[in-house]
Amino acid sequence: MKPIRKAVFPVAGLGTRFLPATKAIPKEMLPIVDRPLIQYAVDEAREAGIEQMIFVTGRGKSAIEDHFDIAFELEKTMAERGKSLEVLEPTRLGPGNCAYVRQQEPLGLGHAIWCARAIVGDEPFAIFLPDEFMVGSPGCMKQMVEAYNRLGGNLISVLEVPRETVSSYGVIAPGARDGDITEVTGLVEKPKVEDAPSNLIISGRYILQPEVMRTLENQEKGAGEEIQLTDAMARMIGTQPFHAVTFAGKRYDCGSKVGYVQANLAIALARDDMGEEIRAFALDLLAN
Ligand code: UTP
Numbered sequence: 038m039k040p041i042r043k044a045v046f047p048v049a050g051l052g053t054r055f056l057p058a059t060k061a062i063p064k065e066m067l068p069i070v071d072r073p074l075i076q077y078a079v080d081e082a083r084e085a086g087i088e089q090m091i092f093v094t095g096r097g098k099s100a101i102e103d104h105f106d107i108a109f110e111l112e113k114t115m116a117e118r119g120k121s122l123e124v125l126e127p128t129r130l131g132p133g134n135c136a137y138v139r140q141q142e143p144l145g146l147g148h149a150i151w152c153a154r155a156i157v158g159d160e161p162f163a164i165f166l167p168d169e170f171m172v173g174s175p176g177c178m179k180q181m182v183e184a185y186n187r188l189g190g191n192l193i194s195v196l197e198v199p200r201e202t203v204s205s206y207g208v209i210a211p212g213a214r215d216g217d218i219t220e221v222t223g224l225v226e227k228p229k230v231e232d233a234p235s236n237l238i239i240s241g242r243y244i245l246q247p248e249v250m251r252t253l254e255n256q257e258k259g260a261g262e263e264i265q266l267t268d269a270m271a272r273m274i275g276t277q278p279f280h281a282v283t284f285a286g287k288r289y290d291c292g293s294k295v296g297y298v299q300a301n302l303a304i305a306l307a308r309d310d311m312g313e314e315i316r317a318f319a320l321d322l323l324a325n
Pocket residue numbers: 047048049050051052053054055064093140142143144145146148149166167168292
């Protein structure tokens with residue numbers, strides 16, 4: 038079984054739900070306290086043993102490339118002033134560890150992944166949607182890689198949501214369940230509540246076999262007139278093993294404003310350097 042060495046980060050979406058904040062700044066650069074969302078996703082990939090990060094970017098996303106580059110003037114000035122550069126350590130992705138490819142038109146998540154086909158090549162790979170913020174130890178992808186080492190094939194992370202909310206997500210049809218692993222017998226993107234096969238939604242992390250690129254090649258447009266990754270994965274069920282992993286941690290949908298504020302609050306409360314102050318402030322705010 039080939040190991041998971043590469044991760045694709047589709048970051049070419051328009052981020053319309055966060056306008057005007059995302060007019061000139063990529064959604065993935067919005068911070069949770071003091072770290073951009075994309076940094077958390079890259080850290081999660083590294084924790085899972087992934088070496089090469091492939092970003093599918095678009096116009097207006099150059100801040101992401103700058104973030105993972107060396108900031109020469111900044112670092113030189115900080116060093117001269119005797120300031121520690123440790124805080125910048127996780128932002129360094131050397132040339133051998135990252136690649137950028139452009140999605141010229143935002144035709145959908147499936148199309149964004151397909152844009153990375155030449156760099157992914159003929160090996161299984163991970164996908165991270167950075168606006169799905171996963172918090173846990175071990176991280177979501179590490180948990181998935183461990184499952185992959187036992188099961189092989191394709192894996193997606195899932196979580197249970199209230200049934201009335203499923204229409205915003207990709208939903209699985211579940212088969213046999215064994216602990217945190219559920220067999221996937223079907224997949225549907227943004228179903229009507231009454232048609233949804235379950236309340237288990239796909240939550241932004243995938244491990245897929247390279248054959249998905251050939252499936253995406255001739256994938257028709259689906260929900261929202263976009264080329265959907267879920268539809269391409271659905272066509273692979275039956276030809277390859279397909280399992281869902283229920284993540285043993287917390288997930289915040291930072292593509293939505295409510296989820297983003299919740300994530301900031303949760304992380305701030307959990308931090309040693311500010312948790313107490315934020316807790317006192319929040320209690321005071323709620324009491325008045
Ligand atoms: P979203 O559905 O969250 O879309 O995409 P979006 O454009 O980022 O945000 P809104 O809905 O307009 O506010 C899910 C993921 O797929 C990527 C996005 O960058 C995000 O990580 N994506 C989506 C692409 O890379 N290209 C696309 O054409 C569409």
